[in-house]
Amino acid sequence: MIDGIAFAERPGDGPALVMLHGIGSNAASWAPVMAFLPADWRLIAWNAPGYGDSRPLAGDWPKANDYAEALLKLVDGLGVGRFVLAGHSLGALIAASFAVSHRQRVARLVLAAPALGHGVHPSGALSDKAQARIDDLERLGPDDFANARAAALVHAPHDNPAIVADVREAMAQVCMPGYGQAVRMLASARLLEDVGQLAVPTDIITGAQDRITPPDGAREAHDCLASDCRGVLVEVPLCGHAVTQQAPEAVAGLLMRAAVPA
Numbered sequence: 001m002i003d004g005i006a007f008a009e010r011p012g013d014g015p016a017l018v019m020l021h022g023i024g025s026n027a028a029s030w031a032p033v034m035a036f037l038p039a040d041w042r043l044i045a046w047n048a049p050g051y052g053d054s055r056p057l058a059g060d061w062p063k064a065n066d067y068a069e070a071l072l073k074l075v076d077g078l079g080v081g082r083f084v085l086a087g088h089s090l091g092a093l094i095a096a097s098f099a100v101s102h103r104q105r106v107a108r109l110v111l112a113a114p115a116l117g118h119g120v121h122p123s124g125a126l127s128d129k130a131q132a133r134i135d136d137l138e139r140l141g142p143d144d145f146a147n148a149r150a151a152a153l154v155h156a157p158h159d160n161p162a163i164v165a166d167v168r169e170a171m172a173q174v175c176m177p178g179y180g181q182a183v184r185m186l187a188s189a190r191l192l193e194d195v196g197q198l199a200v201p202t203d204i205i206t207g208a209q210d211r212i213t214p215p216d217g218a219r220e221a222h223d224c225l226a227s228d229c230r231g232v233l234v235e236v237p238l239c240g241h242a243v244t245q246q247a248p249e250a251v252a253g254l255l256m257r258a259a260v261p262a
Contacts, residue, residue: 001040001053001054002073002074002077002078003070003073003074004044004054004055004070005046005049005054005055005070005071005073005074006027006046006047006053006054007027007044007045007046007047007049007074007078008027008030008031008043008044008045008074009042009043009044009045009078010034010037010041010042010043011042012038012040012041012042012043014038014040014042015041015042015083015084015085015259016040016041016042016080016081016082016084017037017041017042017043017083017084017085017086017255017259018042018044018045018046018071018075018080018083018084018085018086019033019034019043019044019045019046019086019087019088019091019093019261020031020045020048020071020085020086020087020088020090020091020095021045021046021047021048021051021088021089021090021091021092021143021170022044022088022089022091022115022241023090023115023152023173023174023179023182023183023186024114024149024153024167024170024171024179025050025088025089025090025144025167025170025171025174025188026047026052026148026173026174027045027046027047028045028166028169028170029088029158029166029167029170029242029244029245030043030045030086030088030112030189030244030246031045032166032245033248033251033252033255034176034246035248035252036248036249036252036253037252037255037256038256041259042080044074044075044080045079046071046074047071047092048067048070048091048094048178049062049067049178049181050175050177050178050179050181050182051173051174051178051182052173054056056177056180056181057070057180057181058176059180059181060177060180060184061181061184061185061188062115062121062181062184063097063144063158063185063189064093064094064096064097064189064194065097065101066185067094067097067185068094068097068098068101068115069101070160071094071098072098072105075105081105082104082105082106082107083105083106083107083111084106084107084108084109084110084237084255084258085098085106085108085109085112085204086109086111086112086255087109087111087112087114088112088113088243088244089113089114089115089212089213089241090111090115090171090182090186092111092113092114092115092260093112093114093185093186093189093191093194094117095109095110096109096111096114096165096191096194096195096198097161097189097194099194099198099202100194100197100198101202102258103198103199103200106200107148107200107258108114108185108200108201108202108203108231108259109198109200109201109202109203110202110203110204110205110251110254110255110258110260111195111202111203111205111218111221111241112204112205112206112244112251113114113205113206113207113210113212113213113218113241113242114204114206114213114217114218114221115182115186115189115191115213116189116190116191116192116213116217116220116221117186117187117188117190117191118130118187118188118197119188119189120187120188121188122188126183126184127185127187130183130184130186130187133179133183134176134179134180134183136148136149137175137176137179137180138176141156142161142171142172142173142174142175143172145171145172145174146168146169146171146172146174148170149171150164150167150168150171151164152211152212152240152241153167153212153240153241153242154167154240154241154242154245154246155207155209155238155239155240155246156238163242163245163246166245167242167245170257192220192221192224193226195221195225196224196225196226196228198225198229199226199229200229201229201258202225202229202230202231202248203230203231203232203233203234203254203257203258204218204221204222204231204232204233204234204249205218205233205234205235205236205243205248205251205254206217206218206233206234206235206236206243207235207236207239207240207241207242207243207247208236208237208238208239209237209238209239209240210239210240210241210243211240211241212240212241215235218233218235219233220246220260222251231235231258232254232257234248234250234254236242236250
């Protein structure tokens with residue numbers, strides 16, 4: 001734990017990689033990817049503020065930059081200088097915000113199944129769909145909430161029960177107020193604005209069958225990148241939203257292309 005942020009770390013003397021999970025998940029969602037990465041890499045996967053043992057942010061409606069500043073304190077505390085930064089879904093919003101504000105720290109950015117955000121003003125009202133996320137968690141409790149939602153993140157869930165089980169296990173650990181803060185941040189975030197400001201090389205990977213953040217959004221984000229920052233766009237066939245768990249080897253392959261010496 002550093003400055004209220006819990007994290008998983010695999011030490012190494014090679015390139016440093018920092019990984020940010022999605023809204024219904026935690027650091028464990030990156031474990032399948034980590035298994036395919038070189039043994040000498042230094043790997044850090046955080047639990048976002050309000051997730052796991054990490055302390056929630058102040059205020060009911062934080063912005064992506066608030067999460068990015070929490071990340072800065074973590075990497076500073078760990079003594080990580082320049083690193084590859086990867087974010088999945090909600091984590092992509094945080095990763096992009098961090099790379100805009102602290103571009104000198106990011107050697108390369110990888111966005112996995114990126115959420116675009118909805119551009120709602122923080123003083124406004126949540127959409128019915130966003131409010132339903134919060135209401136469902138409070139009404140159902142974490143276990144039933146995860147039971148109701150996990151399968152939608154996986155392509156062909158009946159053929160991939162182990163992946164669904166992993167997604168469900170992480171989702172069953174979400175809790176308030178952290179989840180509510182993340183829902184509100186997602187509502188007000190604007191990924192396309194941030195990627196248009198990026199000055200670091202950026203790659204994007206998405207599941208071709210992602211029903212949560214469909215591939216069109218990833219393509220739009222890729223198109224918004226400046227030409228000198230526009231890396232590759234990878235669409236993984238037969239893969240849903242949980243790309244780090246359903247296609248970990250593909251994600252790891254992209255990360256290995258992105259790595260630079262520590």
